[in-house]
Amino acid sequence: MQFGGFGGFVTSALIAGAILWSFATTDVELSRLVSAGPRIADFLGRMFPPDPTVMAEIRKGSAETLRIAILGSLGAVILSIPLAILASETMVSPAVFRPIRTLLAFIRAIPLILVAMLMVGAVGLGPLPGIIAVAFHATGMLAKFYAEAIDGVSRAPIAALESAGAGPLVRLRYAIWPQMAPVVARDTIFRFELNLRESLILGIVGAGGIGFYIQTYVRSFQYDKAASVTMAVVAMVIAIEAINVALRRRFT
Amino acid sequence: MNIAIRIDDLNFAHPGGSVPALERVSLTISTGESVALLGPSGAGKTTLLALLDGRLQGWRGRVSVLGAPLDPDQPPPRASRPDTGFVFQEFALVERSTVLRNVLNGRLGRMAPLRALLGSPTPHDLDIARTALTDCGIADLAERRVDSLSGGQRQRVAIARCLAQEPRLILADEPVSNLDPTRAGEVLALLTGAAQARGATALFSSHQPDLARRFAQRIIGMRDGRIAFDVPTSELNDDATAELYREVEPLPGLSLRAVS
Numbered sequence: 001m002q003f004g005g006f007g008g009f010v011t012s013a014l015i016a017g018a019i020l021w022s023f024a025t026t027d028v029e030l031s032r033l034v035s036a037g038p039r040i041a042d043f044l045g046r047m048f049p050p051d052p053t054v055m056a057e058i059r060k061g062s063a064e065t066l067r068i069a070i071l072g073s074l075g076a077v078i079l080s081i082p083l084a085i086l087a088s089e090t091m092v093s094p095a096v097f098r099p100i101r102t103l104l105a106f107i108r109a110i111p112l113i114l115v116a117m118l119m120v121g122a123v124g125l126g127p128l129p130g131i132i133a134v135a136f137h138a139t140g141m142l143a144k145f146y147a148e149a150i151d152g153v154s155r156a157p158i159a160a161l162e163s164a165g166a167g168p169l170v171r172l173r174y175a176i177w178p179q180m181a182p183v184v185a186r187d188t189i190f191r192f193e194l195n196l197r198e199s200l201i202l203g204i205v206g207a208g209g210i211g212f213y214i215q216t217y218v219r220s221f222q223y224d225k226a227a228s229v230t231m232a233v234v235a236m237v238i239a240i241e242a243i244n245v246a247l248r249r250r251f252t
Numbered sequence: 253m254n255i256a257i258r259i260d261d262l263n264f265a266h267p268g269g270s271v272p273a274l275e276r277v278s279l280t281i282s283t284g285e286s287v288a289l290l291g292p293s294g295a296g297k298t299t300l301l302a303l304l305d306g307r308l309q310g311w312r313g314r315v316s317v318l319g320a321p322l323d324p325d326q327p328p329p330r331a332s333r334p335d336t337g338f339v340f341q342e343f344a345l346v347e348r349s350t351v352l353r354n355v356l357n358g359r360l361g362r363m364a365p366l367r368a369l370l371g372s373p374t375p376h377d378l379d380i381a382r383t384a385l386t387d388c389g390i391a392d393l394a395e396r397r398v399d400s401l402s403g404g405q406r407q408r409v410a411i412a413r414c415l416a417q418e419p420r421l422i423l424a425d426e427p428v429s430n431l432d433p434t435r436a437g438e439v440l441a442l443l444t445g446a447a448q449a450r451g452a453t454a455l456f457s458s459h460q461p462d463l464a465r466r467f468a469q470r471i472i473g474m475r476d477g478r479i480a481f482d483v484p485t486s487e488l489n490d491d492a493t494a495e496l497y498r499e500v501e502p503l504p505g506l507s508l509r510a511v512s
Contacts, residue, residue: 156344163305164417165333165361170368174357178348 047227054213054225058232061203061210065236068127068209069196072134076195077188079139084146091150091168101147107140112198116207127208134195134202141194145187146180153179186248193244200233254283255319256421256453257304262313264303273299274311275477281453283420286444288468289457292497295474297457298341301423304455305338318420334361337419339443339456341426343410347399351390351409354398355381358416384415387446404435411439415446422447424456428463436460440467461493 085091087100115137119129150172158175166174203211210233217226257280264274274296281287289297302308304317306328315322318335322328337358345354359377360368367374373381385391388408393401398409407427414422427443428436440456444467447454458464464471464485471488473480473496481492 154347156340156342157346159307160338160340160344160413161357161360163307163333163336163338164358164413165330166357166368167330167365170360170365173369173371174349174353174360175346178346178353181348 043223046221046223049224050227050231051222051224052228054217054228057213057225058210058229061213061229062232062236064127065199065202065209065211066196068130068134068199068202068207069192071131072138072199073188073192073195075131075135076138076142076191079135080143080146083139083143084150085172087143087147088150089147090155091172097147101144104140104144107136108144109140110137112137113201113205116202117205120206125206125208130199130202130207130209133207134199137198138191138195142187142191145191146184149180149183149187150176152183189244189247193240196240197237200236255280256283256285256317257281257455258314258316260314262300262303262311262315264299264308264311266299267310272477274303277313277477277479279472279479279482281455283453284448284451285470286447286454286468287456287470287472288464289455289472289474290459290461290464290493290496291457291474291480292459294476295496296477297474298425299477300474301338301425301455301457304421305336305423306333330361334417335420337414337417337422337452339407339410339414339422339424339427341429343406345398345406345409345413347397349398350394351385351396351398351401351412352381352394354409355384355412355416358384358413361417380418381412381416384412387415388412388442403430404439407431407435407439408442411443411446415450418450420452422452422454422456424454426457426459428458428460436463437466444468461488 083100083104087097087104089097091097112133116129116133119133123129123132153176157179158171161171161175199209199211201211201214203209203213204215206212210229213229214226214233217223217229259277259279262274262277263272265272277296277300289300291297299308303311303315304322306317306322309323309325309327311324313324315324317328318332320328320332346357349357356373356377359373359381363373363377382391382394385394388411390405390408390412393405393409398406401409407430411424411427414424422443424443428439431439440463443456444454446452456468465488468485470482470484472482473492475496480496481488483492
């Protein structure tokens, strides 16, 4: 990108304006940050040493988060298969794939935590609203990825099967699916990783999982316990990433 | 004698194309004939073969294949498509599937739709696929994945898939252009031999006159979308062949190969 001439000036002025506007209209008192030094130290001090007695809660919360991610991902995969076919440029007409793609873009635009809050309101507390929220939110991305995988395969074998008299679904199964399978596996694992990461905090809005305990311990000033749970979350995220890297290597 | 292909005053231009791809083409091919389409790149060979396979619409004229007229505006009914087999220039195989799976793909149009979708070939389907593999000399490759095969082996898989279709007409677009001369001879012998053994009609395109001469009973020369000559192989003379390639490719195939 180049910033030169009048266009460059306008761009710079807009960016500077946005920053100044944010500072001027938000209550950012740097002095508060300085005076808070001892309080932050105290806060961190109370987190240490982490309380190891909450292992049972960590285990229970992690297991629930894992279940939410697994079932949510399963729901997203099931929803994504028909939606991907309907969102594919090569399987259906523009009159079908255009509105479906718009719908998927809308779904992607709604943050998971917002969906979870709405679902808690609709079906009550617990892992169920979390599962529904993950399934719904993840479908927006997964169906788009699957559709792109369908459209990205080599066309020649599809034409060959059509020439041999195979119908559209049979072509999908024997000419398109074998070509797109590694992409689908990679995308699904990637989305599962995101689902697991994002569902760690679902408990904060009452949609189940380990986030519930972080919420509870912070609210009741049990920072040492909150620290233990936070460390467990960090360990889980690192583990998920390591497993994902190993899995992805197998599918490329 | 039965007629396999009858074309009457066929004209076709690719959508958006300014020059016609096929112009005033008329020809008749009898059942069981082995015919070569000879001509330089851009002569219209691929277009004519794809059109006969029912993959092109928007042409003018009259075309009938295996006794049924083709509709210029829509693809032929699915039930009739297995009767016309096609061997693609770039093989058009599913690279990540096994050789046997690719050959069974040729059976999909012959299976009941639900059986095809569920992927449970009958013993009869498997029998035909295995026979096609054996005929093509690749029975030992059945469980190998196509992406592990050489070009010559892939072309044999493509032919086996076409044979598994049990076609009454075999169309082949430059079936040996990717192969060295020895392999090319073997594969064309296989293709025309298998067609003959099954009583099927074979029409293949080539830009190599010597190969066309060896494996076809009749040679149709094409240039600029028109038929330049249509003669029994024994009557093909070198002047006519030279005329076909005049100014287009002084040494047929050589310049193309140098680029790729």
